[in-house]
Amino acid sequence: MSDEQSDTGTGWPEPTGPSRPTGPAAEPDPRPDAPDPDETAPLRGEPRREEPGPDGGRPDGDEATVDLTRQATAGEDAPPAAPAKKRMSSASVMIAVLLALLGFTLVVQLKTTSTDPTLSAxxxxxxxxxxxxxxxxxxxxxxxxxxxxxxxxxxxxxxxxxxxxxxxxARRADELGILAGTLPATGPGLTVRISGGGKSIPASRILDAVQELRGAGAEAMQISGGVGSPARIIASTYFLDGEGGGLVVDGRRMTGPYAITVIGDPATMRTALNIPGGVAASIRGDGGNVSFEDREVAEVSALHEPITLEHARPVS
Missing domain, CATH: 1.20.5 (Single alpha-helices involved in coiled-coils or other helix-helix interfaces)
Structure with missing residues (x-):
């Protein structure tokens, strides 16, 4: 055993290196706020310096390390991901609503047309x-x-x-005079003869015939009966059932059979009255009869007394 082994008492030599100084200078600082000597002691040894490898990179045996701190920091500054779905614009919503309304309208129109009982029959x-x-x-x-x-x-x-x-x-005055019934009229047309077959014809049937003729383009009309003078038919003309049968037209009493003289297109007006389920069919169904006589020159000579306006005035 050498002297060094005997000095340490362990049998092994004391490791050489810097040690804490002894003597008065090595005593601890008596101040309470003095720093720890171990913290202020200089680092032992120098940091290891890595030598570059043969190819100028890292030395052999060292593995590349990844800076996770930098990746985490970069991840915090990254912008948020864009949403996967875009919201529908107001124009797209409006177009969708209009298309839905158009489809609903077409369906309703087709259903109404397909279920029209008059045309289907x-x-x-x-x-x-x-x-x-x-x-x-x-x-x-x-x-x-x-x-x-x-x-x-x-x-x-x-x-x-x-x-x-x-x-x-002047032309407009003549037209208005014919429509108002204050002027006689002549032109192509027809005469519609209506008889009840021994029964009284209701006023509603005569009114339906007049409305159908107006819808077919009648321009002037008058009605006459077996008894009584003819009456001009205008917009304000009314029809009532008379007591004991007969008809009252604008206060004039008439009895059947009745003849309606009308100026207009004969073919169009005859077709309007002969529509299935229309006026002629209804009168014939009640036991009456309806006949037509085309007139190259039909005369509507009955006049209506002019109406005196009390309140209405033309707009100047």
């Missing part, structure tokens, strides 16, 4: 006549529009404007 010939009447009415309306447009051009033509205005005013 009509024969093919009747449907053809109805279509022909609608075409004729459309042609008349187009002709009226063309005439009104021509009148407008003439009124705005300067030198001829005054003369055209006077002619237009």
């Amino acid at each position: 009509a024969r093919q010939e009747d449907l053809v006549r109805i279509l022909s009447d609608l075409d004729a009415r459309e042609n008349r309306l187009r002709q009226d529009i063309a005439e009104l447009e021509e009148s407008q051009r003439q009124l705005a033509s300067g030198a001829q404007g005054r003369e055209a205005a006077l002619e237009e005013a």
